[in-house]
Amino acid sequence: MLVTELHALGVDIDLPYVSKHFLGRSYPTVMQTIRRDFGLDLTPDFELRYRDRLLEEFERRLRIMPGVAEVIGQLAVPCCVAPSSSPRRVEFSLGLVGLWQRLGPVTFTASLVERGKPAPDLFLLVAARMGVAPERCLVVEDSLTGVRAGLAAGMTVWRFIGGSHMGPDTPEEPEDARPHRRFASFTDFFQTAPELRRPA
Numbered sequence: 001m002l003v004t005e006l007h008a009l010g011v012d013i014d015l016p017y018v019s020k021h022f023l024g025r026s027y028p029t030v031m032q033t034i035r036r037d038f039g040l041d042l043t044p045d046f047e048l049r050y051r052d053r054l055l056e057e058f059e060r061r062l063r064i065m066p067g068v069a070e071v072i073g074q075l076a077v078p079c080c081v082a083p084s085s086s087p088r089r090v091e092f093s094l095g096l097v098g099l100w101q102r103l104g105p106v107t108f109t110a111s112l113v114e115r116g117k118p119a120p121d122l123f124l125l126v127a128a129r130m131g132v133a134p135e136r137c138l139v140v141e142d143s144l145t146g147v148r149a150g151l152a153a154g155m156t157v158w159r160f161i162g163g164s165h166m167g168p169d170t171p172e173e174p175e176d177a178r179p180h181r182r183f184a185s186f187t188d189f190f191q192t193a194p195e196l197r198r199p200a
Contacts, residue, residue, distance in 0.1 A: 001054045002018060002030070002050065003015065003018060005049070005050050005053070006034070009046075011038050019143075020144075021033055021037075023142070023143040024084055024117050024118075024143025024144065025117060025145050026084045026085075026086075026111075027047065029084075029116055054089070055088075055089065058092065062093060062096050063097065064097035064098065064099070065163070066186065067185060067186030067189065068099075069098070071186050071189045071190070072102065072103075074190070075196060075198060076195070076198040078130060079103075079106070080106035080107065080108065081103050081106065081108070082122050082123060082126045083110070084110045084117055084122075085109060086109065086111065087107075091104065091107075106130070108122065108125065108126045108129065112125060117146050117148070118145045118146075118152065120149050120150075120152035120153035120154075123137070123139060123149055123153040123155060124153050127155075134153050134155050135154050135155070137153070137155040137156070138156045138193075138196075139153075139155045139156065139157045139158070140157075140158050141157060141179070142159065142160050142163050144173060144177040147179050148176060150179075151176075151177070151178075151179075156180050157179040158180060158182070159179035159181070159182045160182075160183060160186075161184050162185050
């Protein structure tokens with residue numbers, strides 16, 4: 001959606017560029033990058049239009065990742081959500097896939113901290129709010145930005161590469177963003193750490 005919206009303004013970027021520079025980052029950070037790299041100062045109506053069109057597209061196409069609801073339902077430990085997305089986008093997305101009622105009370109967005117990912121601030125805030133020491137937290141992330149944030153927070157980080165924007169051919173992570181584990185399907189989630197599953 002961002003590629004399409006920027007193309008209309010004469011800025012041509014592709015999905016690899018978006019993955020490298022924008023995935024896992026907050027909207028204000030994305031806008032700063034666009035200003036810096038392309039000299040384009042986007043007006044507030046661009047943000048409103050972009051966000052509205054994005055949510056419209058979510059309504060048409062967003063689907064829950066297979067196995068996610070089952071994993072959440074079987075966890076033996078507390079879990080929460082800590083995305084870079086706006087509160088509106090997170091609530092809308094989780095509502096569409098049937099998870100907002102369960103995860104809404106434990107959803108913390110980048111709007112709560114001054115520095116978003118890759119800074120560790122959001123994850124450290126979440127750990128404090130959940131009453132868990134950072135070193136006892138497991139972060140599941142898809143973006144390199146999020147992986148870096150989790151590692152900087154001193155947490156164990158698993159990278160999920162099974163989203164439609166990634167896949168099994170996702171290149172190996174750079175040295176500063178190496179997760180402790182990679183996985184492509186939530187059906188494999190408990191294989192490495194069966195102790196995370198609640199006894200049947």
